[in-house]
Amino acid sequence: MPVSLIRRIASPKKALTTAAVAAATAGIALTSAPAQAATHASGPDAKAIAHQMIPDAAQFNAFSRIVEHESGWNPHATNASSGAYGLVQALPASKMSSAGADWKTNPKTQIKWGLDYMNSRYGSPAKAWSFWQSHGWY
Structure with missing residues (x-):
């Protein structure tokens, strides 16, 4: 699948679905990335952390409704x-570094930054x- 097609898709879920359908059509199996350290939670874990x-x-x-629309609770979602990037789709993504150096991989850090952003703005x-x-949008 051409990268330009994926770039035109705004929703990370749509991009993933499109990539999965294209891979299945081509007979390619998609595999997940290697598991991160225990502190780097998945979507359901991120939701529990936020709760x-x-x-x-x-x-x-x-908060949950915003995150569901923005990233589908995927802490690695990228537009x-x-x-x-991230659960709350920070732009630029590096803004989340103010909440912690592990902002790229730690949902708790992303949630903290997102809460601070929502409360301040x-x-x-x-x-x-x-x-x-x-x-x-927000």
Whole structure:
């Protein structure tokens, strides 16, 4: 599959689905990358970490909805056209380094940065979700 086709797809989930369908059509099996260290969680683990970090149900639900739309809870999600990265699709991605040096691989660091961003820019995850609903981005 040409790289340019994947770059035109804005959603990481769509890109992955497109790549998987193309690979299956070509008879190629896709394999996952080698497992990271235990501190580098997967999507379901990231959601559990976020739930621990955001005890308020309404705020967690708002944060979760944003992350679901932005990255599908994939801490390695990358938007090829913009360079946005991670659970909360930070742009530029390197901004998340302010929350920790392990921002590229650690969902907890990405969640911390995302919460700080939502609280400072919008006042709360719920207010960020409200903005997201009316604009399709935050």
